[in-house]
Amino acid sequence: MELDPDGEALPLLGSKEGLTHLAIAYINPGDLVLVPSPAYPAHFRGPLIAGGEIYPLILKPENDWLIDLAAIPDAVAKRAKILYFNYPSNPTAATAPREFFQEVVAFAQRHEILLVHDLCYAELAFDGYHPTSLLEIPGAKEIGVEFHTLSKTYNMAGWRVGFVVGNRHIIQGLRTLKTNLDYGIFAALQTAAETALNLPDVYLHEVQARYRTRRDFLIQGLSELGWTIPPSKATMYLWVPCPPDTSSTDFALTVLQQTGVVVTPGNAFGAGGEGYVRISLIADCDRLQTALDRLKQANIRYQPVISSRVESR
Numbered sequence: 001m002e003l004d005p006d007g008e009a010l011p012l013l014g015s016k017e018g019l020t021h022l023a024i025a026y027i028n029p030g031d032l033v034l035v036p037s038p039a040y041p042a043h044f045r046g047p048l049i050a051g052g053e054i055y056p057l058i059l060k061p062e063n064d065w066l067i068d069l070a071a072i073p074d075a076v077a078k079r080a081k082i083l084y085f086n087y088p089s090n091p092t093a094a095t096a097p098r099e100f101f102q103e104v105v106a107f108a109q110r111h112e113i114l115l116v117h118d119l120c121y122a123e124l125a126f127d128g129y130h131p132t133s134l135l136e137i138p139g140a141k142e143i144g145v146e147f148h149t150l151s152k153t154y155n156m157a158g159w160r161v162g163f164v165v166g167n168r169h170i171i172q173g174l175r176t177l178k179t180n181l182d183y184g185i186f187a188a189l190q191t192a193a194e195t196a197l198n199l200p201d202v203y204l205h206e207v208q209a210r211y212r213t214r215r216d217f218l219i220q221g222l223s224e225l226g227w228t229i230p231p232s233k234a235t236m237y238l239w240v241p242c243p244p245d246t247s248s249t250d251f252a253l254t255v256l257q258q259t260g261v262v263v264t265p266g267n268a269f270g271a272g273g274e275g276y277v278r279i280s281l282i283a284d285c286d287r288l289q290t291a292l293d294r295l296k297q298a299n300i301r302y303q304p305v306i307s308s309r310v311e312s313r
C-alpha cells in the first residue's frame with residue numbers, strides 16, 4: 001500500500017516507546033481502553049500510566065486466542081476510546097485470519113474506536129504463512145495505526161528503531177508529544193535501519209528458518225516430556241500450558257529453581273495468561289537441548305488430567 005512519508009509514517013525509538021507515548025497522547029484519565037489479556041505489557045501499561053481504565057478482553061484457547069468481539073458488551077464498546085491488539089501475538093504466538101481484521105475494523109467503525117495494531121512479528125512467520133497488516137483492510141487507515149520494529153526481524157533490539165504508519169491525525173498527536181520529548185533517531189542508526197530494510201528477501205528466509213528450526217526442535221523435545229504444542233505459525237515464542245493445578249508463577253519458579261531455566265509466567269501478560277508460560281526461541285538448539293535435559297533430570301513433565309468416571313452401582 002502507499003503511504004505519505006510526511007504525514008502517515010513516524011520513526012520511533014523502538015516501538016515500545018511509541019506504543020506507550022501514543023497512550024499518553026490520546027488517553028485522558030477515566031477513558032476506557034480495550035486491551036486483550038494476555039497482551040504485551042506496553043499495551044496496558046501505557047494506557048494505565050495515562051490514567052485510562054482498562055477493559056480486559058480475556059483470550060481463550062477455544063477461540064484460538066482471538067479476541068471475541070461479540071462478547072464485548074455494547075455499553076463497553078460505546079464507551080471505549082482505543083483498542084490495542086497484536087497478531088501474530090506476543091505472548092500466545094496466535095495468528096489472526098484476514099476476516100478477523102475485517103471484523104475488528106467494522107467493530108471499530110461502528111463504535112468510533114481508534115485501532116492500534118502492533119505488527120512487530122510481521123516477518124517472523126513460517127510454513128508459508130503471511131501475517132495480515134491492519135492497513136490492508138479497506139477503511140482501516142481512517143481509524144487506525146500500525147506499529148513496526150526492527151528489533152525482531154533484524155535483531156536490532158538494542159538499537160531502538162521502530163515506526164508507526166497509518167492515520168495521519170492519530171500520528172500527528174503522537175508526533176506533537178514526541179517533539180517535546182526526543183529528537184528522533186541518531187542518523188547513523190537510521191542508515192543502518194535503511195540498510196536492514198533493503199536487505200534481500202534471502203536474509204528474511206534465513207531468519208525464518210532459524211526460528212522454525214528451534215520451534216520444531218523444542219516442540220519435539222517437549223513432546224517427550226508430555227507436552228503437545230501445536231507449531232506456532234509466527235513469532236519467536238511457544239505458549240506452553242503449565243501442568244494441571246499449577247499456577248504460572250509456581251511453575252516458572254519451580255523450573256527456575258530446579259533447572260536454572262527461565263520461562264516467563266503467562267500471568268505477567270495479564271490475568272488471561274494464567275495457566276501458561278511463554279518460552280522464547282532466542283537460544284540455539286544446543287542450548288535448548290541443555291534446557292530440555294535439565295527439565296528431564298528434574299522430572300518436570302506435563303501430565304494431563306485423565307478424567308475418570310466412577311460408576312456407582
Ligand SMILES: Cc1ncc(COP(=O)(O)O)c(C=O)c1O
Pocket residue numbers: 013014015016017040086089090118120148149150151157160161162
Ligand atoms: C508485541 C511487541 N510489541 C513491541 C515490542 C517492543 O519492541 P521494540 O524493541 O521495538 O520496542 C515487543 C518486544 O518484545 C513486542 O513483543
